[in-house]
Amino acid sequence: MSNKQVTAAIVTYNRLDLLKESLAAVLNQTEYLSHVIVVNNLSTDGTAAYLDTIQDERVIVYNSTENLGGAGGFNKAVQxxxxxxxxxxxxLMDDDTIVEPDALVHLVDFIEDNEHVGFVNSVVRWGTKDGHPSWMNVPAPRGFTWQSPLNSDNPGVEVVNSTFVSVLFSRQMVSMIGLPQKEYFIWGDDMEYTNRIADVNRGYTVLKSVVVHKSKENSMPGDIVREVDASRLWRYAYEFRNRILTARRISKRDMRHSALGAIRFELPRVLLKRNVKYRWQKAKMIVGGVWRGIWFNPKIEFAAGMQSSDVRSINAILRAYQLAHPTERMTLDREIELINHCQLEDLKGINQATDRFIMDYKVQMANKFKK
Known part of the structure; x- marks a missing residue:
């Protein structure tokens, strides 16, 4: 067991009863917890008054003067x-996340015991510890490599990204990739941010770390077709806009697939499927969201004094290696070796195509991040 210290961060908006339960569970962790930041997004249900009564010195309260949205709240928490x-x-976690007493210790032990880990998250159940998986928080395992760390006392499954319902990462990672994208306002900021982390070092779901998500419904993420709650419709305009930028930051090809997928598959289902509620409002949100997403490209910001120059990109390394060795048959073992040990600078000087790619990539990154 290490002596590492952890700051938990909860973003809350008008869910005082759940916040009390969530905060109590976090403060009841068995190891590692040092501080808890609570970002109150201008709640109107007595949250600020309740937070004023807390005597535990570990708790740090930030009462926002505006509703920053979930994305802005997590941006402020990490800052x-x-x-x-x-x-x-x-x-990081939402105010309806109830963590088990040993949830944190398993996360920290995994990230400390394994090399090249960018983030770790918990297994998320819905409603109760014995409930179904919380479908909106089930991450996709990464193909083939997902089972690499299974054979240990504290197993993990490699995943492509994570929601902000019990995800942990390091200070060093924040200095390398910056802050969560506050401009998302709501939905998708967690996917974009953990994608950024996983392009530096991969992410894992730690199977022994369990939390409960007490969301109102156990819904699928971004399921606009089956949405029946009129009060939630406005969120989908952000969902489709944000989805395009998240895909663009992986590759232009992913952005095209994301945009075309929304128009080719989700839009026809909204318009043509039987018994779809609010179909015209939904269609407008899909088309408008995709259109805005094409032009939506806010720069990434960094905490003061915390922009590291020692940043690498797995995707860039693999692409540069392909250019440097165009006839080599890439095996999965070779790919893992490159991910774990190669730096982009190691591939310079092999041929002009590789050098040109590396130069263009550096220019692209300079334009992407806010200085």
Whole structure:
């Protein structure tokens, strides 16, 4: 067991009863917890008054003067962690996340015991610990390599990204990739951010770390076709806009697939499937969201004094290697070796195509991140 210290961060908006339960569970962790940041997104249900009564010195409260949305709340939480505290890790969650007493210890032990880990998340159940999986928080395992760390006392499954319902990453990672994208406002900021992390070092679901998500419904993520709650419709305009930028930051090809997928598959289902409620409002949100997403490209910001120059991209390394060795048959073992040990600079000087790609990539990154 290490002596690492962790800051938990909870973003809350008008769910006081759940916040009380969530905060109590976090403060009841068995190991590692040092601080808890609570970002109150201008709640109107007595949340601020309740937070004023807390005497536990570990709790740090930020009462926002505006509703920043979930994305803005997590942006502020990570910024406060980076600029005001010295803990090694930050652990993010919503105010309806109820963590088991040993959830944190399994996350920290896994990330400390395994090399090249960018983030770790928990297994998320819905309603109760024995409930079904929380479908909106089930991450996709990465093909073939997902079972690599299974044979250990604290197993993990490699995943492509994660929601902000119990995800942990390091201070060093924040310095390398910046802050969550506050401009998303709601939905998708967690996918984009953990995609960024996984392009530096991969992410894992730690199977022994369990939390409960007490969301109102156990719905699928972004399922606009089956949505029946009129009060939630406005969120889908953000969903489709944000989805395009998230895909673009993987590749232009992913962006095209994401945009075309929304128009070719989700839009016809909304318009033609039987018994779809609010079909015209939904169609407008899909088309408008995709269109805005094509032009939506806010820069990534960093916490003050925390922009690292020692940043690598797995995707860029693999692409540069392909250019440097165009006739080589890439095996999965070779790919894993490159991911774990290669730097982009190691591939310079092999041929002009590789050098040109590396130069263009560096220019692209300089334009992407805010100085």
């Amino acid at each position: 406060l962690f980076a600029e005001k505290l010295d803990d090694e890790y930050v652990w």
